[in-house]
Amino acid sequence: MRGSALFLALSVSAHGVTAQEAELSRSFGAGAAAPMILRSTTDLAVMAPVIEAFLTGRPDARIAYEQWGSNDLYAVSQRDCAGSPGADLVISSAMHQMVGLVNEGCARPYRSALTTALEPSRRWRDELWGVTQEPAVMVYNRDLLAPGQVPRSRFDLLDMLRPEDSPLRGRVATYDIEESGLGYLLAFEDSLQATTFGGLMESFGRSGAVATCCSAEIIDAVVQGKFLVAYNVLGSYALARAVVEPRLGVVAPQDYTLVLTRAAMLPTGRDSALAEAFLDFLLSDPGRRALERALLIVPLDNGEGGLFDQPIALPSIQRPIALSPALLLVLDRQKRMLFSALWRDSFPLSPVP
């Protein structure tokens, strides 16, 4: 437990280090009691203001926040489930992994007025709750793509990739599904939504698109102009960056936009009232406002200001991914093997960014 032993403000562990360690960790609050351990795939910097909002008026509380990669978080949670529990609250954007953990009985049930008020697609068995609302978007570099060239939908992207001399050749990026649980989930959902996905994969393959890891790195590469377009980037990170980075454009695909919700569960074997209180906070109005400020709840009506280039208010465009046992298929070993084989056809090499 090297990672969690560090109470420093920030401790960075580089890529390639042995699996199942927190990427970052930080302790919040000044309470004397044992800290509530919160593990999440959410970037610490994004989550910190939300936690601080929660701790306002709770001088005794302490929260130890650990930032994890989704696959590592899944692995460590599975290990905890079989052995001794290590976290009081787990929040991951890899919804299928969370459904898998709950399906294996790794979560304890909890009911409150706020959890039961959630719509059915955002809770499962009173053990798993969707706390955020984040569309999967395309980002592009405003400097390098003229407004007329910006793809508004997957069809646009397909059309742009088709010509031999496409400017996008070799300069489109997406998540590597083998590195990122979230990337796999989004790709899988894409494959269920439309036949476009097959064509898109093929086009990615022909045009030498790059599959790489991690939202922050992909967005950085687009901002720097290494890539012109990145596909299936988590909207929350993209919008947060676009606020301060004028070169970054964000598009919600107009054919359909996947909407993901980060799933929270209370692992079995722990009994932290603070974890329950934090969960309720995330579902409460003040918590939602904090999440909205952190852009973890992205308003889809594109009201004032307009975070997106295009509105996605039309419900027919939105495809929320429901927390349901159907997500178990995403975890299926053979399915994953077949899907990865298909993927590898399009992305034969996994170049290090």
Added chain:
Amino acid sequence: MVEYPRWPTVSLKTRVALAMAAVLLVGGVVVLVTALAYGRQAARDSFDRLLLGAAGNIAASITVRDGAVLVDIPMATFDLLALAPDDRIRYRVIGPNNSTLTGSDAASLPRESGETVLYDGTMGAEPARFVALTRRFAERSFSGSVRVIVGQTLRARRDLTRDIAQNALAVLGGAGAVMALFAWLAVRSALMPLPRIGAALARRDPTDLTPLDLSVPREVALMLSPLNDFMARLDRQVASNRDLIGDAAHQLRTPVAAIRAQAQLAADETDPEKRAHIVARIHARTLSLSRLLDQMLSQAMIIHRTDTVPRALIDLRDIVLDVFEDGEADGAGTVELHLPDRPVMVRGDALSLSEAGKNMLNNALRHGIAPVWLGVRPGGELFVEDAGQGPPPAVLARIGERFGTAGGAPGGSGLGLAIAKAVAQSHGGALRFGRGTRGFEAALSLPLAAAP
């Protein structure tokens, strides 16, 4: 005498209410148990079908490529399983040599073997239901069987079971309430005649013994008609007592007044010879008065007996013999006896019948012309015949009425035949008069008793 208070027993309404409650309670328990069992069965069947569908779906998605078994489970499988939205799922595809191709190693295996097996198992601490399907392959590159196991926890089944049972109970509760209401109304309307009879009786004049004329249900009529019979009997006895007193007053007044007048005469008479004559007349009057009294008492007795004495099986010939001996003893005249060889059996009161016979014989001896024939006919007829023409029709028509023939006939009060007629009627028979082969005939015919 100590009087014990008689508490009213439990009211009919309460009895019916208790019986209804018991029926509803027992019925409710039976229906609840049945509904739960049915609900469990229905839930089990429908969700078992869901499991079977999902397993079949997975089995159909298995393909063999280059000797390797590939499982490409369609999304529809999980959409199907997600119809039980809150249940955990465990599935497993087992290839040859028991390797798990995909799914969870932890999925329970069936204890029994078979192509398709449904069985109970667990998922961690939760009970679960599983299905195991076997799909066989006979490809060039692969030959063998692949097993598909799919299981689900039981939350949806329990919810469905509970729903079914709850609905059944709600329906039962409603039906019970309606049934109770109808039962209450039915009992109320069924019991309505009883207070009506009570009110009718309470309203009545104390001397009114006529039957209650109320239209009542058959069951209540069972109680009402004996009550009416009882009142009729009472009425007859009261009437006969009244008649007796009236007759006595009416019949006795004249002879007693005559005796008193003659006694007065005797008291005033000084001539011993005349006085002895008067005394003899007084004596004759007294005798006649005494016979009249006898007859009146016997009529009263017979009318009383008709309602009280049980009917016995009697041979009419014995009655006639008795009457004959009595007539002989009187020695009023010659009587010829006619009896059949076989017994003539009737049901009746021997005393009343022989009294009637004696009166008929007496009547013939006193008013008829000798010889007199007395006998029995096999058809159940006791007859008395004399050689005379009988009384005039006007007199005949009045026989049986009180003060019938009383007319100055010496020694005849007219009660004799009235008694005979009353006896005939009380025995379900008749007294008739007519011309016989030899003269005037009076016959008492009775229904024959069934052969013993």
